Amino acid sequence: MRRIGQNSISRKLTSVNMLVSGVALLLACSALFAYDFYTFRVGVVSNLSTDGQIVGSNTVSAILFTDQRAAESTLLALTASPHILNAGIYTLDRQLFASYRRGGKSQARRLPIIPAGQIEMHWFDGNEISLVRSIVFQGKPIGFVYLRSDLHAMNDRLKSYALIVTVVMLVSLIAALLISRMSQRVISAPIVQLAETARMISRQKDYSIRFPASSNHDELATLVEAFNEMLTEIQRRDTALTEAHDELERRVQERTTQLAAANKELEAFSYSVAHDLRTPLRSIDGFSQAVLEDYGEKLDSDGKNYLQRVRGATQRMSGLIDDLLNLSRVTRSEMHKESLNLSAIAKSVAAELQKSGPNRPVEFVIEENLVASGDSRLLRVVIENLLGNAWKYTTRHGRARIEVGRFQGDNGREVCFVRDDGAGFDPRYAARLFGAFQRLHSTDEFPGTGIGLATVQRIIRRHGGEIWAEAAVEKGATFFFTL
Amino acid sequence: MILLIEDNADDEVLTMRALKKHNLANEVVIARDGVEALDYLFGMGDHEGRDLTVMPQLILLDLKLPKIDGLEVLRRMRTVESTRLLPVVILTSSNEEQDRIAGYGFGANSYVRKPVDFNEFIDAVRQLGLYWLILNEAPPAVGKRLSDGSSI
Numbered sequence: 001m002r003r004i005g006q007n008s009i010s011r012k013l014t015s016v017n018m019l020v021s022g023v024a025l026l027l028a029c030s031a032l033f034a035y036d037f038y039t040f041r042v043g044v045v046s047n048l049s050t051d052g053q054i055v056g057s058n059t060v061s062a063i064l065f066t067d068q069r070a071a072e073s074t075l076l077a078l079t080a081s082p083h084i085l086n087a088g089i090y091t092l093d094r095q096l097f098a099s100y101r102r103g104g105k106s107q108a109r110r111l112p113i114i115p116a117g118q119i120e121m122h123w124f125d126g127n128e129i130s131l132v133r134s135i136v137f138q139g140k141p142i143g144f145v146y147l148r149s150d151l152h153a154m155n156d157r158l159k160s161y162a163l164i165v166t167v168v169m170l171v172s173l174i175a176a177l178l179i180s181r182m183s184q185r186v187i188s189a190p191i192v193q194l195a196e197t198a199r200m201i202s203r204q205k206d207y208s209i210r211f212p213a214s215s216n217h218d219e220l221a222t223l224v225e226a227f228n229e230m231l232t233e234i235q236r237r238d239t240a241l242t243e244a245h246d247e248l249e250r251r252v253q254e255r256t257t258q259l260a261a262a263n264k265e266l267e268a269f270s271y272s273v274a275h276d277l278r279t280p281l282r283s284i285d286g287f288s289q290a291v292l293e294d295y296g297e298k299l300d301s302d303g304k305n306y307l308q309r310v311r312g313a314t315q316r317m318s319g320l321i322d323d324l325l326n327l328s329r330v331t332r333s334e335m336h337k338e339s340l341n342l343s344a345i346a347k348s349v350a351a352e353l354q355k356s357g358p359n360r361p362v363e364f365v366i367e368e369n370l371v372a373s374g375d376s377r378l379l380r381v382v383i384e385n386l387l388g389n390a391w392k393y394t395t396r397h398g399r400a401r402i403e404v405g406r407f408q409g410d411n412g413r414e415v416c417f418v419r420d421d422g423a424g425f426d427p428r429y430a431a432r433l434f435g436a437f438q439r440l441h442s443t444d445e446f447p448g449t450g451i452g453l454a455t456v457q458r459i460i461r462r463h464g465g466e467i468w469a470e471a472a473v474e475k476g477a478t479f480f481f482t483l
Numbered sequence: 484m485i486l487l488i489e490d491n492a493d494d495e496v497l498t499m500r501a502l503k504k505h506n507l508a509n510e511v512v513i514a515r516d517g518v519e520a521l522d523y524l525f526g527m528g529d530h531e532g533r534d535l536t537v538m539p540q541l542i543l544l545d546l547k548l549p550k551i552d553g554l555e556v557l558r559r560m561r562t563v564e565s566t567r568l569l570p571v572v573i574l575t576s577s578n579e580e581q582d583r584i585a586g587y588g589f590g591a592n593s594y595v596r597k598p599v600d601f602n603e604f605i606d607a608v609r610q611l612g613l614y615w616l617i618l619n620e621a622p623p624a625v626g627k628r629l630s631d632g633s634s635i
Binding site for chain 2: 271275276278279280281282283285286287288289290311314315318322325
């Protein structure tokens with residue numbers, strides 16, 4: 001492939017060189033030949049005319065004295081001229097007076113009439129030329145001389161011309177070949193080198209390579225210069241790109257470090273919350289209980305009720321702290337995605353719920369083989385929260401039915417759902433459902449901290465999914481989610 | 484005898500109250516930081532010259548302690564022959580996974596999170612006392628030493 005490419009440009013150059021020199025030579029030879037052909041013909045005519053004049057002059061007396069023998073002997077002198085085929089002397093009334101003939105060629109039958117004012121005329125006839133000339137004596141025509149000559153001399157000349165042209169063409173084409181070979185060194189070699197360098201650059205992706213500068217100041221040098229400028233530009237952009245990339249990398253690194261530090265701080269913070277915030281709560285609860293136990297008889301019912309409220313509040317706060325910690329854990333903890341069976345998780349959660357309230361007539365309808373991909377620990381939290389809510393909000397409905405299933409949603413997504421026929425909620429407030437500490441029911445009505453669904457939403461979002469809900473007051477609620 | 488390692492005075496009172504409720508508070512030694520706990524266990528500092536044949540039957544260990552924290556106390560206990568097999572129950576507010584992993588990793592026998600609800604706490608202490616002081620058969624070395632000296 002490479003060699004062909006290399007050859008093609010020099011071959012083209014050679015072809016062009018040879019074509020140009022060949023055509024030029026051919027034109028020059030043709031011109032020369034045409035000129036020579038013309039001058040030769042003029043020469044032939046002039047020779048024949050001279051011969052005619054001589055023969056005419058020499059036969060004047062023979063015509064005047066009607067001496068046929070003398071005329072014929074004069075004509076015999078033409079044997080010296082090898083191209084003259086035949087000749088004749090005619091009287092003024094166009095009668096053949098004397099003739100000469102070489103070979104078997106016959107005499108012209110009729111002499112053409114020489115136009116007035118001329119003393120001779122000639123014409124070419126195929127490979128021959130004929131000439132008629134008036135014989136003039138003392139200003140008056142007394143007869144005609146007729147000469148016919150072949151053109152062999154001209155043919156010979158043409159042949160030798162063709163030979164010479166062929167030889168010259170051959171020699172000059174060889175010379176052209178040699179010259180173009182040499183010119184390759186000047187023209188095609190630098191181009192080939194240019195191509196080679198370009199190939200090397202594109203192969204090695206090394207833009208620091210430069211084309212060797214040409215000592216000439218021709219178009220090639222301009223090309224090389226342009227190439228080199230282009231390379232410099234590419235290199236400059238490369239450097240800029242690398243710098244930008246490095247800068248970006250450095251910034252990402254910086255942010256990562258900052259984030260890691262922030263994360264660590266957050267962890268330390270939640271650890272403190274877990275440990276330190278609970279300790280005083282325990283004291284409040286513990287000592288309230290101690291007062292109730294040890295000094296209960298000294299308190300009236302209001303006093304006891306207040307202390308019970310203190311204890312209730314500490315326990316709610318403890319629950320809040322736990323939920324907050326869970327929420328922050330859900331956001332921070334690493335995800336381990338695996339294939340898992342949501343049906344199995346739902347069944348085990350349902351079993352736990354039924355154990356916590358064995359007397360409640362709640363029917364769980366859980367679709368089999370809800371296989372999904374996700375973090376099993378986190379998705380269990382989702383199911384626990386959704387089923388826990390369903391369980392909680394059906395408390396006041398006596399018989400209840402809680403359903404877990406899946407269907408094909410828009411654009412082929414698989415949508416899981418948890419449906420209950422419990423208290424439901426006003427769909428106008430659906431947007432507030434997933435905010436932390438947002439509750440649509442009072443704590444007296446249904447206990448809770450308002451963090452469960454916020455946690456669920458975070459988990460679903462971490463899985464790249466979505467969660468939404470549909471409900472009506474006292475008509476149950478359905479939570480849909482994708483993973 | 485129980486060694487209670489607890490820096491919070493409130494928690495100490497409440498724990499004692501819970502132990503008393505179940506008649507487990509006959510003999511409780513209290514250490515208020517990690518150094519004090521190790522001094523008692525190894526007979527150093529204020530406890531120099533203590534009869535080292537008397538070792539607690541149960542150690543209730545808080546994790547967040549001044550000077551030397553609970554995990555470090557546990558680690559050092561487990562490297563010394565005389566305290567290597569003593570039952571240690573971590574009793575703490577923290578429910579962080581890394582604390583649980585580290586606690587068991589250093590050889591804790593139990594890990595109990597202090598419930599905020601005092602009634603639950605009392606119940607937890609009752610169960611701990613019942614299990615570790617009555618049901619559980621102590622390792623031979625500890626049992627022998629106990630039979631030599633002190634009583635519950």
